[in-house]
Amino acid sequence: MAESVLFDTAAGIIKSSASLALQEIGLLCGFKDELKKLGKTVSTIQAVLLDAEEQQAHNHAVKDWLGKLKDVMYEADDLLDDYSTELLRRQVMAGDNKAKQARLFFSKSNQLVYGLKMGHRIKAVRAKLNEIAEDKKSFSFTERTQLEHRRREDTHSFVPEEEVIGREGEMKVVKALLFDSNVKENVSIIPIVGIGGQGKTTLAQYVYNDREVQRHFDLRLWTCVSDPFDVKTIVQKLIESATKKRPESLEIDPLQSLLRETIGGKRYLLVLDDVWNEDSNKWSDLKILLVGGLRGSKVLVTTRNKKVADITRTTLPYFLEGLFESNSWDLFKKMAFKDGEEPKNPRLVEIGKEIVQKCAQVPLAIRSVGSLLYFKNSEDEWLKFQTNKLHEITQQDNVIFPILKLSYDHLPPHLKQCFAFCSLFPKDYRIKVEVLIQLWTAQGFIHSSDRTICLEDVGHEYFMDLLWRSFFQDIERNKYGDIRSCKMHDLIHDLAQSVAGDECLISNPDAIKVVERTHHVSFDSLNSLLDIPAPLLKADRLRTLLLQPPTFEFFMADRNYRKTLET
Secondary structure, three states, X not given: OOOOHHHHHXXXXXXXXXXXXXXXXXXXXXOHHHHHHHHHHHHHHHOOHHHHHHHHHHOHHHHHHHHHHHHXXXXXXXXXXXXXXXXXXXXXXXXXOOOHHHHHHOOHHXXXXXXXXXXXXXXXXXHHHHHHHHHHHHOOOOOOOOOOOOOOOOOOOOOOOOOOOOOHHHHHHHHHHHHOOOOXXXXXXXXXXXXXXXXXXXXXXXXXOOHHHHHHOOEEEEEEEEOOOOHHHXXXXXHHHHHOOOOOOOOHHHHHXXXXXXXXXXXXXXXXXXXXXXXXXXXXXXXXXXXXXXXXXXXXXXXXXHHHHHHHOXXXXXXXXXXXXXHHHHHHHHHHOHHHOOOOOHHHHHHHHHHHHHOOOOHHHHHHHHHHHOOOOOHHHHHHHHHHOHHHOOOOOOOHXXXXXHHHXXXXXXXXXXXXXXXXXXXXXXXEHHHHHHHHHHOOOOOOOOOOOOHHHHHHHHHHHHHHOOOOEEEEEOOOOOEEEEEOOHHHHHHHHHHHHHHEEEEEOOEOOOOOOOOEEEEOOHHHHHOOOHHHHOOOOOOEEEEOOOOOOOOEOOHHHHHHHHO
């Protein structure tokens, strides 16, 4: 997970230990001196963490050094957690006058034994940190302080369903394909092909909700396919899309019968979004179930893969290109400047247009970089961004990823760890915001210097910050206008997995990569939880076990929360 979280972890260890010391000096008498020494060691390392994090992208030795540091910090955090649990247990047991055994357990001699034991543990951690602090001398790190994250003063009217910029021509072409009656098959399949972030899904949504399209088709269905390509799951989603309710039976035979009944005798439009399947046999199994519609029924398939288009198509695929230069600038202005208005400073306009060129006409990249620069107001900040960051971006097939990585690099530490944690959710998963904030809170990611402010309110601010920066999309609101759920773009999810590394993983019986540094694991089904892979049973540093719906809302076994309950 994000290395910058070590700022919060290190500071938390020192601050929490000091606070606990005020509550109960007795238990600390054996190791408070070691705790002070630990704090000094942490401070010397903390000063160079920002620079180290930036260097690790192109220096494997630095990345390994940060990994070792992170392991020790987790060990220190575990130590503090053990002490917190011991203190809480003592407070509970001491309150029972009849608990004689408890009073014996918490006698002065036992306090001394416990203090000596903890002193040795802290000393061992400090020894490891001293070694790491010594190793940092071999790197050219610059000491930098972490500036307090400042929220923008001006509120911005965030439009979840952004108006589409520069796709009017593409929409006319796709609509013409949908209305074309000069076809041989009852059901025509039209692939829309483009690289990630190009706006395939946006264009499909644009067409899908067009009034003429709505009037033309008797029935419209939408489902995101992603990976793996499972016919039964897709059929289930299609039925749910058409009927607005979950089918009672989940067996394939009644499901396919219900689908035929649903689309039979109707001219329908179906959007299969984000298809990756290259197995023609699997596609044939699904296609057989879709032929029951009236002549003129159409299936729009969005994919990044031309091979997928060749397998599915009955007509020539439509290749979605990047935005025109003028449209790219219009989109950038909307994201980067207040009220979407071009600034009066001609130098800012010049720098902005040079930055837009580096975004390779990819809408997602333009939105991400534009929203990032919204928080930078001066010409110097823009020029620094252009000079120090954008030179790393080249016109390659994977241009979108380094651009998105830039947005991540500019996040404050508290948002980096929250974002990386989201890699536990599967692709195309609809994340419930309330649950997400609860998970962040349980992990200790949410902080506030004002104790009168509810942590959930702070967590909501965290979420909104990430939403504004385009790390979340496709939001749903309740009747009161509050955001209930959201999704992550596939490329954003890829980014989350990349920055989380092996600390977070989605487990299933066929693919498990639990390593010593794995701290957070999610299961994509109840079966994968019941059939726990052997490596997971040996993992002793897990902090989160998360079970995804639809079987359950969520299951989380947070180590800190569990220990509190055990008391």
